[in-house]
Amino acid sequence: MNLTLKVWRQKDANSTGKMVTYKAENISPDMSFLEMLDVVNESLTLKGDEPIYFDHDCREGICGMCSLYINGRPHGPKRAITTCQLHMRSFHDGETITIEPWRAASFPVIKDLTVDRSAFDRIQQAGGYVSVNTGGVPDANIIPIPKVIADEAFNSATCIGCGACVAACKNASAMLFVSAKVSQLGMLPQGQPERWSRVQSMVAQMDEEGFGSCTNTGACEAECPKEITLTNISRMNNDFFSAKLFREEKVHDHSGGGE
Amino acid sequence: MSLDAKIPQGPLAEKWSKHKFNLKLVNPANKRKYDVIVVGTGLAGASAAASLAELGYNVKAFCFQDSPRRAHSIAAQGGINAAKNYQNDGDSVYRLFYDTIKGGDYRAREGNVYRLAEVSVNIIDQCVAQGVPFAREYGGLLDNRSFGGSQVSRTFYARGQTGQQLLLGAYSALNRQIHKGKVKMYTRSEMLDVVTVDGQAKGIITRNLVTGEIDTHTGHAVLLCTGGYGNVFYLSTNAIGSNVTAAWRAHKRGAFFANPCYTQIHPTCIPVTGDHQSKLTLMSESLRNDGRVWAPKTVETAEKLRKKEITAAQVAEEDRDYFLERKYPSFGNLVPRDVASRNAKEMVDDGRGVGGSGFAVFLDFADAINRLGQEAVAAKYGNLFDMYYQITDEDPYKQPMRIYPAVHYTMGGLWVDYNLSTNVPGLYALGECNFSDHGANRLGASALMQGLADGYFVIPYTLGDYLASIGPKPVDASHPAFAKTKQDVVDRINTLLALKGTKTVNEYHRDLGHIMWEYCGMARTEEGLTKAKGLIQALRADFWKNALIVGAGDEVNASLERAGRVADFLELGELMVDDALMRKESCGGHFRLESQTEEGEALRNDDVFAFVGAWQYKGDNQPEELHKETLDFEFVHLTQRSYK
Amino acid sequence: MSEIKQTFNSSLGKKLIMALTGLFLCTFIIVHLGGNLFLFKDDQGYGFNVYANFLTHFPPIEVVAYLLYASILVHALYGLVLTLKNRKARPVAYAVQTKSPASWSSKNMGLLGAILFFFIVVHMGDFWYKYKFTHSVGYKEYRTNVLTNQTTVTDFVPADPTFEHSSTTVNDVEIVRVKDIHTLVSTSFHNIWYLILYVIAMGTLAFHLLHGFQSAFQTLGWTHRKYTPVVRFIGTWFFAIIIPAGFALMPIVYYFFK
Structure with a gap:
């Protein structure tokens, strides 16, 4: 050719x-x-x-x-x-x-064709984790997780952080990426204690990075190499509004607290 | 120099707990006075960096990719072993230990392997707590699958993406510490040398891959978590960027390199389509459960197949050689990885390889489809068939798959003691980068286990012992060793940039790969290895005269990055050949044609070669010096494998 | 207060406002269409005029009306703010136009919204403003014999120009005097340019709601495997087809048949 x-x-x-x-x-x-x-x-x-x-x-x-x-x-x-x-x-x-x-x-x-995607890392750093230290965790089988929940959390967790969602979106929105992590941890029992603070932290960082906002066109979903669905965005929205309007938790600030 | 592995005395099951008690501790208030450098952010690196930061150390973490999440641990498919015995099928820490020692063909340390099995159970707990979505049963509890080399179901998995999920778990723990300010993350930074002061590792020199700046970083200890060196073969299942540079630079600064010839070759990969090929893709081993491996009986038939004059379906049953079934009637297509790989190579060497290039044999599902129906086959292997179709444009439901072995993992690496310390004090090696736990062959689903064991559960204890012993005095960056090492790095870069020959770095890499694959691959001989040594030396000499490197040093320069890595592979390659020449026995991934049983199996020589071969660098183009660490087997009885 | 401010200043908060105002406007257009069905009634504008009078004089509805006007403004304003912010998120455009699959309407909500806003301004200026704030609208007097149910209509000129509405019953004859918006509408709908404007606007509305209605649910996070298909069905058939078609039929019917 x-x-x-x-x-x-x-x-x-x-x-x-x-x-x-x-x-x-x-x-x-x-x-x-x-x-x-x-x-x-x-x-x-x-x-x-x-x-x-x-x-x-x-x-x-x-x-x-x-x-x-x-x-x-x-x-x-x-x-x-x-x-x-x-x-x-x-x-x-x-x-x-x-x-x-x-x-x-x-x-x-x-x-050339290489871009700096460290904004994605900073969003993850803002809250994309469960705050557990190494050691001192309970046995892996102590909390049963319904298969359907575990599978759906897995689907969200397959995001590879490539940024195709941002590239495809007419608004350069990172909602699909952010929501995949928020959804994954928001669905699992291990993610519950920080569920309401996490979503606020990650959305705040996403906004700070200057991504556009979602207009639900679905281009991200269509282009995602791992087929992450728009449902994740919807779940994140729900969690965010719930957190902002009805919950006690604030944006969590872990910085400097560690020993 | 004597090699003291520092394995604690006493009963196997008590070694690690006793050792942990005997290790010195760092006062919590003092921990923040120590800086720890972690190079590489794969499973071992990310877990170590996060765990050490949680303890209170200041961590500086480095990766050459644009994000710590990209490390190649992410590509591991199958799963992670743990002796949880959730299936009630007789698993135990001892059984996992035993399987791993045996799988490694008795070339690993008992103490290390037992510890690995012991902490394996903690890994699963840790990952689940982080939110890793392992596969589950309908009752909500964790699911297991069985894997090669064991008779129990102990492998935890997350579909075919276990490595990804585990790495993202470790990455999230790392992110938490970055956010807290306890880890300073340096991305797109490649470590180019380690700085030793009075024989102790005190820092590293890095190149910022965006600006080209050469930076000096100080630390009380340096942890290399930089993965394996499979890319010395050019084509492997490794990522394009995977390289040996960090480990090799450390080796040249005094760290011993152990068992470099132990490489694992995976039998079921998608074959090479041409010289343009840049990497090989693994297809799950499980395919051999239903697929039948064959090659044409005659060279003539193979020739016609290669020229596409006939299709595989047109080869009559009597013209096919189901060579694994023929040679190993009881195990058939399910012989271990190394045996399957070696036999495929023999077919190809015989001129009976298929596919356009001739470097492939068939893995045929026609019988399985006839027997079970296409639907059943699709349910079992659908995603793999799709992947194969995507890459090759051949429909495996209609014509047999073409497979060929590919380099997958390297068991050798930097020599470390029980504390994961190299022989250079303050310099540690974790994960695939070290040599310690897999012996001469790694079992499936054990790589993830080892990386995380080292990072989460070993180094946080053992590093403290060393740090406590040296005290929290800040590292003096003005020591001349830093300037000197930095200058060495700059000089080397300038030497590389001055190369304006006629052959690209990629071509040298490909040539090296051909030599390694041909003479130091699946089957090795005295004669071939000797020849390879000369060829590598000549290639390396030519590289430093005739390589073509474009661009400048103070900018993004892929050509320069690649050149530095290939230059190191050109040196490592020779050491691998030396090691393979020295080890006049066959064991695990190292198969010497001179040393095989009557059935053609690897024949160990435990009387002479039950040792770890650790090589010491003696200067450019000087023969390296071999140090032997004898392997004592107190608890297991050494046996010969047989698949009759 | 600052937390609430923070919430609504976030990208998601702005979208929450878009979704809520949007859905509120959706409920409004149902009512609006329902009321305007009087236009199809052959009663010489009686029903329509009385309805219009009711809308402008029943206090609770007046309150809701101002909420509605505010919603339109807020929806448009936030739409503009979000569009500008979204533009800024991609300062360098692609050389090749995107081929990523996404519905046309979802990609052009800003444009559709701008057309609709223009339409609403014209529409309200012509009817609402004239009706409420000028005396350019005439009056009609409807005399209905309660026994025979016979109605006669005459023009009516009140003595007081601020006269709005009266309803009395004298000798079994109900006399209703009311501002005659119906004639204004009818006249307008006989203008070809009006007809074109209205049909285009309703086409725009169709596409706007085709995406907008279900998008609001997505934004609010109200999605569910079981109910989302229902939302999509309603969004498509009711909001994007029946409602705009109903509105568009009015000028068409008047222009061609009345």
């Missing part, structure tokens, strides 16, 4: 970027999308040019590091997979493929 690539090139966060056109030649349909980029990068390197920088690591769809907005869709045209799981046979010979980084104010470009 021979392809034309239009790729966003940007030297660093402070530079302005532009689209640059490359030829990708002799591409095997068996290649993954990232392997196709590897080939292009090898040829760029041999010419002494700087290779295209993109985030990637596990290349099996679980680490959440790869991104890429391909022809108008995060992780490319296929459902429920990440870019590293996308194969070139999903494209046709001679096609022009436009590759852009995730676009969001909260995800500034680091270089």
Whole structure:
């Protein structure tokens, strides 16, 4: 296969970027999308040019590091997979493929197709955990959890934190990401003690990071490689309003308290 | 130098509790005066960083990825073992200990392995308390599945994403401490050297992968939780970024590297499709329960298959060689990982491999589909079939899967004692990065167990003992060793950046991988290893002359990152070959063709080789010195495996 | 107070306001449509005029009406604030237009809302404002013989320009004098431009509610495997089809048939 690539090139966060056109030649349909980029990068390197920088690591769809907005869709045209799981046979010979980084104010470009997603980490740090220290926990089987709850919590917990939801959302909203963690811990008995403070903390941090707000378009759900559902957002909203309007708990502030 | 593993005396079951009592403690008020550096944020790193911060130490954690959650522990599929005996099927700490020692082909320490089995039960409790959504029964209690190498159901799992869920649990504990300010997290930071002052580890040198800055970090102790070195083979189930650099730099600063030749090769991976391939994807071992492994009987048939002149279905039954069933009538397709892998390789070496590249054998479900019906097969393996279809564009319901072994895990690593301390005081190694608990072969669902055991339940005790002994005096960053080490790092980067040859780093890596796979892979010989040693030396020399590295040092530079890692693999590769040459026996993942039973099984030589081979670095291009730590087996009886 | 402020200043709080005002407006349009069905009644505007008078003079309804006006303003204002904030969340646009599957209406609520707001301003200016605050609307006198139920209508010019409404019964004849909004409506609906404006506005309303109604439930967190399909059904068939169609039929019927 021979392809034309239009790729966003940007030297660093402070530079302005532009689209640059490359030829990708002799591409095997068996290649993954990232392997196709590897080939292009090898040829760029041999010419002494700087290779295209993109985030990637596990290349099996679980680490959440790869991104890429391909022809108008995060992780490319296929459902429920990440870019590293996308194969070139999903494209046709001679096609022009436009590759852009995730676009969001909260995800500034680091270089080329790589963006800084540390906002996601900070949201998790604000409350995406159960406050238990190592040791001194009860036996794992002491609290039975209905299978349906455990399974649903698992579904929410499969989020890989790739940011496709933000990239797909017309408002660059992070609601699907935040709600997946809020839901997971909110459903499990272990997460109950901090349920009402957690949701407030995480939403406050989400707002601080400058993500847009949700208008329930469902684009995030459609593009999520792990098929996290909008139900999570709904659960989070419910918990948030309940916490804000009817509960005693406030935004929890754990900072500095530890010994 | 003598290697003292510091295994406590006394009965097996009391070793760890007695040892914990004998370890010195750090006064709670003093803990905040200690800085601990944790490199890597996988299961071992994240759990260690969080647990130490909870105790009150100041932790600095580092990862090269953009977030600690990306570490490759996340990709582990199957599960995590724990001797909970929830199934009432006869499991116990002793049984898990015994299975692990035996599975490791008697090349691990009894004391370490017993402790691992002992704390395994705490891990599950800890993870559940963190909100890890393990699979459950309808009654609401935890579910277990059985896994290779044991006859009890002791594996806890979260669908096929156990590693992900456990890592996210540890990541959440880490996040809590970051929020509290007890852990300072450095992402996109790669450790490039360890600083030793008077023989003790006191800090590290890192490169900020965004700005290119070379930074110095001080700490009273340095914990390396940087995973395995499977990527020395270029193609493996590891992540692209997985590398040996941190461990290798530590090795060059004095830490011994133990058993580097022990590598685990997983039999059921999706085969390579061409030179462009960047990594291999694992398919669950459970497929061999219903799939039949075969290759064409003749090279001619294989040739036709490779050229796609005929399809697998057109190969008549009598032209097929179900080689595992033929050679191992009682175990058949269910022989252990290493045996299945080696036999597939033999087929390919014989010219009977299939698929476009010829590096594959068939895993055929036609019989199972005929017997059970497509629906039943789909219910069992549907998600795996879909994954295979996605990657290969071949429908495994209609034509046999193509599989081939791939490098999966490395049992070797930095030598550590019972306290997880390397021979360099203050320098610790946890998880896959160390060598300690799996012997020559790791059992399924044990990697997650070991990483978390080290991080949650071992290091918080053992590290305190060392810290108490050195006292809380701040580390003096103005010591010349810091400037000197930093300069070494800068010089090396400049040397790499000056390489403007004609061959890309990736090509060197691929070449190295070919050599390692060919001569130091599933089956090794004296002759092949000797040849490999020469080839690696030549390749390494060529690398430092003819490699092409673009870009500058003070910016994002993937080419430079890669070059540093591959340069280290080029050195490690030779040590692996040396270790494999030295170990003139077969055991677990190390198979020497010269040492096999009549049935073609790994033949150990316990009289000569029941030791840990720990290598000491002696300078560039100098032969390394071997130190032996004898393995004493007080409690288990050594036997030879057989699958007749 | 600050906690409440915090709540409503958060992104979710703003959305809560959007959802609550939106749902309130949804309940209003049910009532509005119900009342306007008098337009279809062939009674020379009697029912409609009396209804209009009732709406503007029954105190509890007047209170609700002001709540309603406030809701419209708040809904529009918060919609604007959220839209601007959402724009800011993606300062650099994609070169390729998104192909992520999402319904057209969900992606264009701001535009739809802006059209509706324009319509509401025109609509209220023409009817509500003229009716309540000017004397440009005429009067009608309905004389109904209670025994025969025969009604006769005549124009009526009150002596006092602030006259609103009277209802008396003299000799079995009920005399109702009331402002004649019906004629105003009828005249307007015979204007082709009005017809077009109304039909477009109701189309807009349809799309706005197609997403808006069920979206409000999602925002409030009122979703459930069992009830969400019901909400979606009502949102689609009742709010996005029956109601806008009902409203749109009024100018159409008047323009073509009356």
